[in-house]
Amino acid sequence: MDLPRDDRTLSPHTGYTRAHWEAAADALLAAVEPYATEGRALYHFPGDHGSWSGRLSDGLEGYARTLLLAAFRRDETALQRYADGLAAGVSGVWPRIEDRGQPLVEAASIALALRLTRPLLWDRLDDRVRQRAADWLGDALTAEAWPCNWELFPVTVGGFLAEIGHETEESRKAIDRGLERIEDWYVGGGWYTDGDGRKYDYYNGWAMHLYPVLHAWLAQDERLLDLYGGRLSRHLEDYARLFGGDGAPMHQGRSLTYRFATTAPLWLGALTGRTPLAPGETRRLASGALKYFLERGAVNADGLLTLGWHGPDEAVLQGYSGPASPYWASKGFLGLLLPADHEVWTAAEEPAPAERTDAVTAIAAPNWLLQSTSSDGVVRLHNHGSEDVRYDPYYTRLAYSTLTRPAPAYDNSVILGHDPSRTDIVPLGVGEGWAASRHSAGGGARVTSLVLAQGAVEVRAHLVAGAEAGTPVRITGWACRDGVRAEIRPVAGLANDLTGATGDGPTLFVALARLTAEPDPAPLGGLVTVRVDDEGTIHVRWSDGREIRARLADGDGVSVRA
Structure with a gap:
C-alpha cells in the first residue's frame, strides 16, 4: 500500500495525517473492485473460509461493508459503482432479509451508507430502483434480530427509511423497539453488555455506541444525542486506555478480525462533539491503530484485508466470519466525515494514555x-x-x-x-x-x-x-x-x-x-x-x-x- 511520507511535525507519534487515511481508503477500495460480480451487486473475495451464511450472503457482505468505506470516503466515482450494484442487487440478486439472517447485518451498513451520502447516491437513483431498494430494506424493520447488538440493525435501517418517508410508522416502531432493547444491557459508566450476561468487548464501541449515536446525530435529535453521546463520552474515558503505545488495541473479545474498526468510537466522539479526549489524542490513538495493522500484514499482496489479526489467522475467527468480514474495519474510516480543517486533523498529536x-x-x-x-x-x-x-x-x-x-x-x-x-x-x-x-x-x-x-x-x-x-x-x-x-x-x-x-x-x-x-x-x-x-x-x-x-x-x- 502506497502512503504519503510521514509528517513528524503534525504527527510526532505516528507520522500519519488525513492524507494517510485517504490513501489507505483509496487503496482498499481499488483493491476490492476486481472481485465484484457482473452488475457489481456482490463482491466475492478469495479464501477457503466461508461463513455459515453461505456464498450469496458472503457476496452481499462484501458489497455492503466496502460500500460503507466508499460512503465515509465520499468518493463519487466509487459511489457510482455501488449505485450500479444496488440497482442489480435489489432486482433479485440479493437474498431476502429474514429473521436472524446475515443480510440483516448488511442491510444496516447499506442503509447507513445511503443515509450518509444521500445527495451523492440515493437522490441520483432511478425512482424504480429507489422503490425496490426501500422495499428490500423494509424487511429489516420486522425481521427478528438476535438478542444482542443485532437489535440495532433495524434501528439503523429504520432511521434511513423514516428519513426518505418509506413505511414511516414501521420505521419509527423499529427505532423505538431497538433503542428500548439496549436499555436492558446498559450497565452504567459508559458500558453495555452485548446482550444478556457479561459479554464486554469491542462491540461496545463499534456497535452498541456507534449506531445509536450516529442515528441521533443524523436525525438531529438533541435529546437522544445527549443521552447516547453522554454515554459514549464516558465510555471513551476508559476506552482510550485500551490501546498500547505501539497502537495495538487490546487483544480481547471476539471479531478481532475487524481490526481498526476499534477506532470508530474515537472518531465518533470527535464527530459529534461527545468526547473527553483532546483532538490530538483522538488522532494519535486512531492513527496508531491503523498504522499498527498496516505495518503488520493486515493487507495482503493483493491489497485485501485478510481474515486474521496481523496476517491470516484462523484463531481469531468465528463461525460467522467470511471472506468479506474483515471489511467491517471500514468503520475505522468514520473520521473522514470530519472536514479537513477540523481540529482533530489540524492539531498536533498528543501522547496516548499508555505513553503518558x-x-x-x-x-x-x-x-x-x-x-x-x-x-x-x-x-x-x-x-x-x-x-x-x-x-x-x-x-x-x-x-x-x-x-x-x-x-x-x-x-x-x-x-x-x-x-x-x-x-x-x-x-x-x-x-x-x-x-x-x-x-x-x-x-x-x-x-x-x-x-x-x-x-x-x-x-x-x-x-x-x-x-x-x-x-x-x-x-x-x-x-x-x-x-x-x-x-x-x-x-x-x-x-x-x-x-x-x-x-x-x-x-x-x-x-x-x-x-x-x-x-x-x-x-x-x-x-x-x-x-x-x-x-x-x-x-x-x-x-x-x-x-x-x-x-x-x-x-x-x-x-x-x-
Missing part, C-alpha cells in the same frame, strides 16, 4: 483492572468480570494485553487437575490497584481470585474450595513472544514449577507475575515483597513503601486494605 504515565485503572462495569506502563507502552487487562455464553479463550482468561494473545496452552489460567475451565464468573469488585472475582472450575470447585498491581508487577492470589483433597493445581502466567519478558514465580502453596495441590479445605495459592517489553527491567524481586501469614492474610509491600493487606474467603469474597 504508569497507571492502574479500575473499570467498575466490566470489573476490569487496566495496568499500563509508559516505559514500554504495554497495557494489560485483568479480567474479573467478562465472559461469553460459551467457552472462548478471548473472554475467559484472567488477563490479556496489547502485546500477547491467548495461547493454546492456557496462559493466565488456574488449572485444576487437567481442567482449565473458567465459567460462571462472579465479579467481586475492583478498587485502587486491585480486582477480584469468583468462578467455577474443575467439576464443581470454586476459585476466588485476586490481583494486586503496581507498575508492571502483579500479585495473583487464588483460593480454591470445593475440590477433592489432593487435586493438582497449576497456575499459569503470560504467554511468551519475541521481545517480551513474561515471568511468574511462586509465593505460597506452589512449587517452583507453579504446581501445587489442594488440602482438606480451601487452599490458597499465591504467585508473583510480570509482563514487560523493557529491554533491561529491574529484578522482579526488588519491586515487591510478598508474604502470607498463618491466618492466610497476604501482606504486600511495594518498592515505594506502600503496604497492602488482602484476604480471600470462600463465599465471603475478598478484603483489601492499605
Whole structure:
C-alpha cells in the first residue's frame, strides 16, 4: 500500500495525517473492485473460509461493508459503482432479509451508507430502483434480530427509511423497539453488555455506541444525542486506555478480525462533539491503530484485508466470519466525515494514555483492572468480570494485553487437575490497584481470585474450595513472544514449577507475575515483597513503601486494605 511520507511535525507519534487515511481508503477500495460480480451487486473475495451464511450472503457482505468505506470516503466515482450494484442487487440478486439472517447485518451498513451520502447516491437513483431498494430494506424493520447488538440493525435501517418517508410508522416502531432493547444491557459508566450476561468487548464501541449515536446525530435529535453521546463520552474515558503505545488495541473479545474498526468510537466522539479526549489524542490513538495493522500484514499482496489479526489467522475467527468480514474495519474510516480543517486533523498529536504515565485503572462495569506502563507502552487487562455464553479463550482468561494473545496452552489460567475451565464468573469488585472475582472450575470447585498491581508487577492470589483433597493445581502466567519478558514465580502453596495441590479445605495459592517489553527491567524481586501469614492474610509491600493487606474467603469474597 502506497502512503504519503510521514509528517513528524503534525504527527510526532505516528507520522500519519488525513492524507494517510485517504490513501489507505483509496487503496482498499481499488483493491476490492476486481472481485465484484457482473452488475457489481456482490463482491466475492478469495479464501477457503466461508461463513455459515453461505456464498450469496458472503457476496452481499462484501458489497455492503466496502460500500460503507466508499460512503465515509465520499468518493463519487466509487459511489457510482455501488449505485450500479444496488440497482442489480435489489432486482433479485440479493437474498431476502429474514429473521436472524446475515443480510440483516448488511442491510444496516447499506442503509447507513445511503443515509450518509444521500445527495451523492440515493437522490441520483432511478425512482424504480429507489422503490425496490426501500422495499428490500423494509424487511429489516420486522425481521427478528438476535438478542444482542443485532437489535440495532433495524434501528439503523429504520432511521434511513423514516428519513426518505418509506413505511414511516414501521420505521419509527423499529427505532423505538431497538433503542428500548439496549436499555436492558446498559450497565452504567459508559458500558453495555452485548446482550444478556457479561459479554464486554469491542462491540461496545463499534456497535452498541456507534449506531445509536450516529442515528441521533443524523436525525438531529438533541435529546437522544445527549443521552447516547453522554454515554459514549464516558465510555471513551476508559476506552482510550485500551490501546498500547505501539497502537495495538487490546487483544480481547471476539471479531478481532475487524481490526481498526476499534477506532470508530474515537472518531465518533470527535464527530459529534461527545468526547473527553483532546483532538490530538483522538488522532494519535486512531492513527496508531491503523498504522499498527498496516505495518503488520493486515493487507495482503493483493491489497485485501485478510481474515486474521496481523496476517491470516484462523484463531481469531468465528463461525460467522467470511471472506468479506474483515471489511467491517471500514468503520475505522468514520473520521473522514470530519472536514479537513477540523481540529482533530489540524492539531498536533498528543501522547496516548499508555505513553503518558504508569497507571492502574479500575473499570467498575466490566470489573476490569487496566495496568499500563509508559516505559514500554504495554497495557494489560485483568479480567474479573467478562465472559461469553460459551467457552472462548478471548473472554475467559484472567488477563490479556496489547502485546500477547491467548495461547493454546492456557496462559493466565488456574488449572485444576487437567481442567482449565473458567465459567460462571462472579465479579467481586475492583478498587485502587486491585480486582477480584469468583468462578467455577474443575467439576464443581470454586476459585476466588485476586490481583494486586503496581507498575508492571502483579500479585495473583487464588483460593480454591470445593475440590477433592489432593487435586493438582497449576497456575499459569503470560504467554511468551519475541521481545517480551513474561515471568511468574511462586509465593505460597506452589512449587517452583507453579504446581501445587489442594488440602482438606480451601487452599490458597499465591504467585508473583510480570509482563514487560523493557529491554533491561529491574529484578522482579526488588519491586515487591510478598508474604502470607498463618491466618492466610497476604501482606504486600511495594518498592515505594506502600503496604497492602488482602484476604480471600470462600463465599465471603475478598478484603483489601492499605
